[in-house]
Amino acid sequence: MKSIIFFDIDGTIVTEDERAVIPESTREAIKETRKIGNLTFINSGRTAFNISPKVKELGFDGYICGCGTYIEYGGKVLLKRTVPKDECIRIAKLLRECRVTPVYEHSDGYFFDDKATMTDGLRYFMEVFVDSGIDVSGRVEDDDFGFDKFVIWQNENSDMELFRREIGKSYSIIDRGGGFYENVPLGFSKATGIETILKLLDIPMERAYAIGDSMNDLPMLQAVPNSIAMGGAENIYPYVSYITTPIEEDGIANALKHYGLI
Structure with a gap:
C-alpha cells in the first residue's frame, strides 16, 4: 500500500538561510520514494506563489500552502480560500492600532503597510524577496489588497494585549519566536490540509508521514502517527515520533530510510 509524506519547506527541504540549499541527498530521497509509488506533498506556511521553482522541480504530487488555505493536487486547485475584502480592511486597520508590523500573504502575492514600523x-524578508525576484510593490491601499493569512513583528511600542485579544477571535496565532507571529484563519491549518488530502485519496492515517522543523509545523506533526523533526529543531522534539539528523546531514534521506520509505 502506498504511503504519503508531507514536507515543510524552510529548514526541512531547503536550508533556512541566505544560501537556500537543497541537499542532493534530499533530491534523491524524494525521487526514490516517488519511484516506488509513495506520494509526496509540500505542506507549508508559504502561500502558493512563493513556492520556488527549485522546490517544485523536485517533483511533488501536490501542495498544501498558506497553512491549509490552499490545496493543489495533480496540477488542479482543490481549495483556495482568501479572507473577504471587508475583513482584510478591518484587520489592516486593527493592526495599525496594535502598532505591529505586518506582511499580508495572498496566494498571488504579498502586501505591505508603509505606515508600520520597519x-x-x-527588512531581512524584503531583501530576500527582492533577491528572489518577488514583487514587493503591493500595499494595503491597493484596490486588489487581500490576504489568505498574515505575519507580524512586534516592537517596543506594540500593544500585544490588544493584538492577542482581537486577532485571537478569528485567527490562530502561532508564536514563531523573536517577536514574530504567524496568523491563520480559524479552521485552517497544516493539519486540515492533510485531512482533506487523505480523505480525497482514501489513504489511511497510519500511512501518513510529516516532516518539519518549527512550531508552525505542530498541527501537521500532531495530526499524523508518524511525525519527524529535523535535527536541531529541539523545540519540537517533545511532539514527534522520530528525530532525524540535520538538513545538511542527510536529514530527509535518513528519515525516509528509518521508516522504510526508500
Whole structure:
C-alpha cells in the first residue's frame, strides 16, 4: 500500500538561510520514494506563489500552502480560500492600532503597510524577496489588497494585549519566536490540509508521514502517527515520533530510510 509524506519547506527541504540549499541527498530521497509509488506533498506556511521553482522541480504530487488555505493536487486547485475584502480592511486597520508590523500573504502575492514600523525582520524578508525576484510593490491601499493569512513583528511600542485579544477571535496565532507571529484563519491549518488530502485519496492515517522543523509545523506533526523533526529543531522534539539528523546531514534521506520509505 502506498504511503504519503508531507514536507515543510524552510529548514526541512531547503536550508533556512541566505544560501537556500537543497541537499542532493534530499533530491534523491524524494525521487526514490516517488519511484516506488509513495506520494509526496509540500505542506507549508508559504502561500502558493512563493513556492520556488527549485522546490517544485523536485517533483511533488501536490501542495498544501498558506497553512491549509490552499490545496493543489495533480496540477488542479482543490481549495483556495482568501479572507473577504471587508475583513482584510478591518484587520489592516486593527493592526495599525496594535502598532505591529505586518506582511499580508495572498496566494498571488504579498502586501505591505508603509505606515508600520520597519523592523529588522521585515527588512531581512524584503531583501530576500527582492533577491528572489518577488514583487514587493503591493500595499494595503491597493484596490486588489487581500490576504489568505498574515505575519507580524512586534516592537517596543506594540500593544500585544490588544493584538492577542482581537486577532485571537478569528485567527490562530502561532508564536514563531523573536517577536514574530504567524496568523491563520480559524479552521485552517497544516493539519486540515492533510485531512482533506487523505480523505480525497482514501489513504489511511497510519500511512501518513510529516516532516518539519518549527512550531508552525505542530498541527501537521500532531495530526499524523508518524511525525519527524529535523535535527536541531529541539523545540519540537517533545511532539514527534522520530528525530532525524540535520538538513545538511542527510536529514530527509535518513528519515525516509528509518521508516522504510526508500
